[in-house]
Amino acid sequence: MKNLELKNIADEVVVYGYKGQTVREAMEQDGRFNDEVLQSNYYLQDTKDGNLTEMSSPVDVLHDKCFWVERIRKNGTKQEAKSSRTASPKGNRPTPNQSDQPNPNQSDQPTSNKSSQVSIYQPIPNSEDLLQLLRSQFKDLVNQMKERKNLTPIAYRNLLSQEFGKSTKFCHEVRAMRRFLELGDSVCQVRIDGSAKGSGFLLFGKYILTNGHVVLDEAKHPKEKITVIFSYEELTDSQLMDVKVVANELCDDAAGHKHDWALLEVCDDLNAQPIKAKPLLKDFGLVTERGQICIIGHPDGKVKMMDPCFTIPLSERWQKIFVTENYFPPNPMDRNIHTYESCFYGGSSGSPVFDDTFKVVSMHSGGFHVGQKQVHVLEYSHPLSLITEQIIIQIVRERKVHVLLAMITWDIHPVVKDNIKKIVELNPTEFVWTEDEMINLTESFSERDKALLKGFFGFFSQRDEPMDTSS
Known part of the structure; x- marks a missing residue:
């Protein structure tokens, strides 16, 4: 592949071709394969039966089949190359039987019959309309593929570097960092009996939002001696306050959605010790499928930190969670969670998640990990819009008029x-x-x-x- 990083995220790629096209023409049209692979010293080997297919063979009979791209050995035939294969390190490629023979209808066809093969096939109905539609939807991608077609490896690497630089530019702008620092004043560390257990943020008035699992025990009762500390940016306490739980939700509903929030009320006399932070409810925003985000909290019980990262849309979550063996709610494919990759793990539950317009859109809550290893492959948060709805409904039903x-x-x-x-x-x-x-x-x-x-x-x-x- 032209992009060597593809092998780190995918074992297979899908290639489309029109009837009558050869394998070589379809791969060249695809634009992701190195020019070297399009030469005559490569062929395809079926992953199921080991049959071989020439690059000059038509694609018509290859629909829904899976192949390895193989190189012909300088001093050997394709069959020798085939019989010398061993199982891959991943263990998911069987060693072909040496008695398997190449498909005579594919690999042994002379290339001179190409024109006669093309003529017997009819084009896909409305194919031009479909092609124009695809081009209109992926105009930028098509232009990039055209520009990259003749790039050298060095030029291609430089192009990727430039694109990555553009996508992360916002996260390094001084004005953005300054604004996030201001918003970060509203973030606090949540402690139970003096030990750091999570994060939270001032939502409105004297009320702080955090995760339910941070402040509730296994019986879903508030834990003893809950305190919060604002402006904890050095290894010295700044503004420590006693709080109590006034509303909470920690359950999985009938639809499989996770509810995990708790509203804390500051118990201290605010006239004597006002909260030196601004409520974030005025900076409320809605989650979007794509875009840059910034999480601010206290991971691992440490001083306040921030992590600029990117939203993982629903359509791309499967690429991250397909290796996850078991999980509890929320479901990784739940539309009611906001997903991304972050370095914020334990202790960061309850951190606010901001979008690139400096709006708080969700509350960081946890991550999905691989098997028994606590190595997250995808992190998630609960949209603030849903949490706010649940808070209002609960405090109205329970007649908590002051809240x-x-x-x-x-x-x-x-x-x-x-x-x-x-x-x-x-x-x-x-x-x-x-x-x-x-x-x-x-x-x-x-x-x-x-x-x-x-x-x-x-x-x-x-x-x-x-x-x-x-x-």
Whole structure:
């Protein structure tokens, strides 16, 4: 292959060809193979039956077959090369039987009959339209393949280096790092009985978000003596505060989705010791399938760190998790998780994940590993949009009016409000407080706070009327 790194991520590649094309023409059209492989001293060997196929053979009869690309030995025939093969180190290539003979309909066909072979096949219906569609969808890829066709190995390596540099440029810009450092002031380390157990971040008011598994025991009860420390960037404590769990969710629902969050409330007198950080709910964003991200937290119980990395979209997760033997929820292919590769492992659960627009989009929660080895192949986080929905629903149902008021003081993202409204419409009596409840729960509240709560519930009690489309 022109790109030697392909062998590290794939054992097989798919090659497409039109009926009537030769193997050589299809591989040349593909653009990923070295020019050397397209010469006459190479051939294909079927991975199942060991049959050989010339590079000049038509592709028509090779559909859905798998081959090794082999080189003819200088002082031997193809059959000698075939019989001298041994099993690969991976153990997934059987040694062909020496009695196997080349397919006379393929490898022994004279190349002079190529024109007659082409003429008996009909083109794929609408193939030109399909080709134009593919080219329109992968225009940039096609241009790159054309540009790389005649590149030397050195030039190709330089081109890859330039592309990698472009994709990571953002993560090295001073303005981006400065902005992430500012956002990082809202990140704290979570400790249980004085020992570092995870990370968290100030979400709104005096409330901190972290993972449920960080602060809950096996019975899902809050652990004893939970504290958080902000600005822990040196090996000296900075701002240590006592906290308590006011809402949490640690379970796997019927659909197989993982719920793993806990909302902590600072117990200290904030007038005497205000939190020197800004709530991140105002910097709320939605997860996207691709793009750069930055995680800020306390991995391995260490001082605050950040890790710029890239989102792994759903369509590419299988390349990472196919080696994973067993896993517990969440499912690696769950659409409700955000996946990426990161160096943040133990102790970083609860870290905020920011996108390249400096919006916090999810909360880092764990990773999928290989077998019994704690070597992660893919890390994941839970979207903040889903967590925010679950927090609001729980604190409303449990009538935690002070927490709700502190939360709705900040603008709730429209997507979150719309999703909650859909849930409320299925069971409105369980969610919306009655007028009597509102009066009792807000008796000591200011008129401003009462108006905020009424406006909040008023939105969910509205019904969308169908539009009159008659003229």
